Amino acid sequence: MPRFAANLSMMYPDLPFLDRFEAAAKDGFKAVEYLFPYAFPAQELVARLKANGLQQVLFNTPPGGTDSASFTQAWESGSRGTASVPGREAEFRVGIEQALVYADALNCPRIHAMVGLRASGAEAEAADATLISNLQWAAVEAAKAGRDVLIEPINTRSVPGFHLNRQDHAHRIVRAVGADNVKVQMDLFHCQIVEGDLSAKIAQYLPTGRVGHFQIAEVPHRHEPGTGEVNWTHIFQTIDKVSAECGWDGWIGCEYNPADASAGGTSRGLGWARGYL
Numbered sequence: 658m659p660r661f662a663a664n665l666s667m668m669y670p671d672l673p674f675l676d677r678f679e680a681a682a683k684d685g686f687k688a689v690e691y692l693f694p695y696a697f698p699a700q701e702l703v704a705r706l707k708a709n710g711l712q713q714v715l716f717n718t719p720p721g722g723t724d725s726a727s728f729t730q731a732w733e734s735g736s737r738g739t740a741s742v743p744g745r746e747a748e749f750r751v752g753i754e755q756a757l758v759y760a761d762a763l764n765c766p767r768i769h770a771m772v773g774l775r776a777s778g779a780e781a782e783a784a785d786a787t788l789i790s791n792l793q794w795a796a797v798e799a800a801k802a803g804r805d806v807l808i809e810p811i812n813t814r815s816v817p818g819f820h821l822n823r824q825d826h827a828h829r830i831v832r833a834v835g836a837d838n839v840k841v842q843m844d845l846f847h848c849q850i851v852e853g854d855l856s857a858k859i860a861q862y863l864p865t866g867r868v869g870h871f872q873i874a875e876v877p878h879r880h881e882p883g884t885g886e887v888n889w890t891h892i893f894q895t896i897d898k899v900s901a902e903c904g905w906d907g908w909i910g911c912e913y914n915p916a917d918a919s920a921g922g923t924s925r926g927l928g929w930a931r932g933y934l
């Protein structure tokens with residue numbers, strides 16, 4: 658059966674961030690993910706996980722910057738990662754180091770290194786070369802700590818200018834990096850917008866052993882499954898069937914904005930997940 662993690666950056670928007678752990682646990686989640694932990698002391702987050710019987714299964718490396726104040730600033734000023742951006746290798750390395758410190762404290766097996774935007778006119782080949790060499794360095798550092806590093810194709814409707822948009826591109830990069838602990842974060846929201854053909858893509862990529870994590874949200878609006886164009890029953894059955902065949906036992910992050918953002922709206926919107934949580 659698919660295992661779902663609550664994405665605390667998007668779900669429970671009516672609650673302060675630290676209170677979202679308890680809300681997710683009360684709704685039956687056993688795991689959480691979110692964008693960034695850096696605004697909080699790691700021990701505060703560990704306490705919330707422990708108190709609510711939750712595992713941390715994913716978070717992102719900083720989007721740019723060189724210390725916790727500039728991480729937030731980088732996100733607010735539109736930086737969406739540095740992994741593929743020539744000239745920002747030092748920021749990338751600081752980000753990986755910082756993420757590994759938190760991953761250790763939170764006992765989180767994987768981190769997502771956001772690939773970044775490509776400036777108009779910048780060479781795609783140069784971005785790919787930077788991405789591969791940054792990931793080769795990150796793979797060694799993460800392996801010492803027993804962590805995986807993920808890259809995620811993101812659609813350009815949501816993030817104009819994002820360098821990595823397609824699964825085949827991401828898998829080409831991962832193969833070129835050539836490290837067992839560098840994998841793809843397969844977000845089916847982005848995949849449906851850019852490529853479609855979700856079941857075939859799951860069946861193609863999951864058995865490669867190079868999919869480290871799934872995320873889901875409905876399309877066209879990034880809301881709960883069941884509010885738009887995707888047949889989620891079929892998708893979850895496909896993930897289940899292919900996982901059973903290839904031995905994949907990862908998590909599916911619920912990375913959606915609840916359609917009802919008012920108090921209690923996230924929990925009321927979990928009808929789609931009742932049989933799974």
Ligand SMILES: O=C(O)[C@@H](O)C(=O)CO
Nearest residue numbers: 717769809811844872912
């Ligand atoms: O899909 C997304 O947007 C996220 O998984 C992310 O990491 C950053 O935008």
Ligand SMILES: [Mg+2]
Nearest residue numbers: 809844872912
């Ligand atoms: Mg995502």
